[in-house]
Amino acid sequence: MPKEQANWSPYDNNGGSCVAVAGADYCVIAADTRMSTGYNILTRDYSKICKLADKCVMASSGFQADVKALQKHLAARHLIYQHQHNKQMSCPAMAQLLSNTLYYKRFFPYYSFNVLGGLDNEGKGCVFTYDAVGSYEKVGYSSQGSGSTLIMPFLDNQLKSPSPLLLPAQDAVTPLAEAEAIDLVKTVFASASERDIYTGDKLEIVVINADGIRREYMDLRKD
Amino acid sequence: MNFMASKQPENSLLGLESDSQRTLYVTCLISIELGSSLDVRYPYVTGTSVVALKYKDGILMAADMGGSYGSTLRYKSVERMKPIGKHSLLGASGEISDFQEILRYLDELILYDNMWDDGNSLGPKEVHNYLTRVMYNRRNKFNPLWNSLVLGGVKNGQKYLGTVSMIGVNFEDNHVATGFGNHLARPVLRQEWHENLSFEDGVRLLEKCMRVLLYRDRSAVNKLQIAKITEDGVTISQPYSLKTYWEFSAFENPAQGAIGSW
Numbered sequence: 001m002p003k004e005q006a007n008w009s010p011y012d013n014n015g016g017s018c019v020a021v022a023g024a025d026y027c028v029i030a031a032d033t034r035m036s037t038g039y040n041i042l043t044r045d046y047s048k049i050c051k052l053a054d055k056c057v058m059a060s061s062g063f064q065a066d067v068k069a070l071q072k073h074l075a076a077r078h079l080i081y082q083h084q085h086n087k088q089m090s091c092p093a094m095a096q097l098l099s100n101t102l103y104y105k106r107f108f109p110y111y112s113f114n115v116l117g118g119l120d121n122e123g124k125g126c127v128f129t130y131d132a133v134g135s136y137e138k139v140g141y142s143s144q145g146s147g148s149t150l151i152m153p154f155l156d157n158q159l160k161s162p163s164p165l166l167l168p169a170q171d172a173v174t175p176l177a178e179a180e181a182i183d184l185v186k187t188v189f190a191s192a193s194e195r196d197i198y199t200g201d202k203l204e205i206v207v208i209n210a211d212g213i214r215r216e217y218m219d220l221r222k223d
Numbered sequence: 224m225n226f227m228a229s230k231q232p233e234n235s236l237l238g239l240e241s242d243s244q245r246t247l248y249v250t251c252l253i254s255i256e257l258g259s260s261l262d263v264r265y266p267y268v269t270g271t272s273v274v275a276l277k278y279k280d281g282i283l284m285a286a287d288m289g290g291s292y293g294s295t296l297r298y299k300s301v302e303r304m305k306p307i308g309k310h311s312l313l314g315a316s317g318e319i320s321d322f323q324e325i326l327r328y329l330d331e332l333i334l335y336d337n338m339w340d341d342g343n344s345l346g347p348k349e350v351h352n353y354l355t356r357v358m359y360n361r362r363n364k365f366n367p368l369w370n371s372l373v374l375g376g377v378k379n380g381q382k383y384l385g386t387v388s389m390i391g392v393n394f395e396d397n398h399v400a401t402g403f404g405n406h407l408a409r410p411v412l413r414q415e416w417h418e419n420l421s422f423e424d425g426v427r428l429l430e431k432c433m434r435v436l437l438y439r440d441r442s443a444v445n446k447l448q449i450a451k452i453t454e455d456g457v458t459i460s461q462p463y464s465l466k467t468y469w470e471f472s473a474f475e476n477p478a479q480g481a482i483g484s485w
Contacts, residue, residue, distance in 0.1 A: 008263045008265075008367065008389075009390075010362050010363075010365065010367075010390060011390070012388075012390060012392060014392065035394060037392070040405050040406070042392070042394060042405075043394045043395075043396045045396070046394050063392075064392045064393070064394070065359050065362070065390055065391030065392050065393070068355075068359075068391075068393070069359060069391075108363075
């Protein structure tokens with residue numbers, strides 16, 4: 001019988017964009033809720049944002065099955081951590097754990113593109129941005145996923161982060177107020193969904209500050 | 224295999240080359256690392272789309288009964304929807320034998336759960352999650368179960384409808400479809416589905432989807448079943464056919480208006 005199926009691949013790209021912005025006393029993490037494969041939209045309401053600890057949230061795009069496996073793994077590791085230390089993991093610690101977890105699968109990678117956001121031990125906003133095999137960097141804001149090529153330069157233009165080469169080291173957090181950061185995130189997603197077919201349907205925004213975690217939603221283009 | 228792997232520049236795993244090249248590179252690496260040959264196979268007897276939706280009292284699901292051997296319509300009475308435990312209904316497209324293997328796994332799962340005899344039973348959410356892990360685990364071993372699965376169910380008044388693909392991609396929605404159904408049925412469902420569909424309207428909507436698929440999916444056959452699951456359990460209909468109309472003049476003489484040299 002002739003082979004009719006296209007060559008099997010263990011990977012798929014389910015699209016989606018993630019953004020995180022850190023401020024002096026807050027962190028905003030956002031992602032759209034569209035899940036696609038090729039030109040098909042599989043569902044318009046799939047959350048890409050996962051709460052890993054009390055003050056630590058991860059947004060991930062890429063291959064949904066790998067992302068789900070990664071989230072489950074981190075949740076299990078965090079449960080063990082809580083049993084051993086009787087406290088929540090800090091955001092910088094979770095950032096290192098995520099990097100190690102991704103690198104552990106360096107030769108059969110999790111096809112997932114993550115941004116991690118939260119508050120550090122001083123209550124200051126922090127954002128960590130990753131590639132699929134675990135390289136990571138602490139930044140003031142970042143974008144990952146299918147719309148990142150449209151979003152990142154816009155954020156650069158609006159936020160102008162201090163060069164990491166400056167001495168003494170400058171703080172990376174953005175000067176924006178919380179409400180301004182949320183507005184900026186809404187704007188970048190409204191813009192990205194105009195040109196990126198994998199970004200759209202709905203925007204989910206998670207805000208972390210001293211009061212705790214808050215969630216809000218905004219509609220995006222559905223075409 | 225070795226040749227392909229060594230041809231790739233060492234540090235270009237990310238970013239530079241296309242997805243298919245990257246996949247091939249990773250694939251080669253895996254087979255070298257594990258010292259095993261690749262296990263990916265291809266399907267023999269396959270079933271086509273499954274379509275399912277939530278309605279007022281539960282879940283409705285439809286699938287035709289064809290079993291294709293490549294493009295040959297080999298089997299005409301394949302049941303592709305089965306009840307799982309007390310609260311779930313499973314529909315499958317893709318390799319029929321892999322589906323039957325999955326049914327064996329689930330039979331064991333439900334049996335062992337039942338042997339606790341503690342009055343608890345696995346609901347559709349648990350069964351769907353189990354299937355998700357089985358499919359993803361097999362893709363990690365490069366030996367996938369060649370199916371797209373749809374799982375529907377009702378437990379404690381909660382309706383559940385989800386799907387899993389061959390490589391483990393999974394999600395829940397108010398309506399789902401596999402294969403061709405994603406292209407042809409879901410647009411219809413997105414336009415016409417609403418929360419308060421009655422049983423009759425739900426069946427009518429599914430039949431509309433199945434009719435579109437019958438006309439345009441060459442491996443669909445006009446013999447289908449519709450299954451229903453509510454709080455009271457699963458009912459799968461007897462096989463029946465849809466009324467079709469082929470007498471359009473363009474069908475009777477398709478070459479008219481397209482005159483070729485022969």
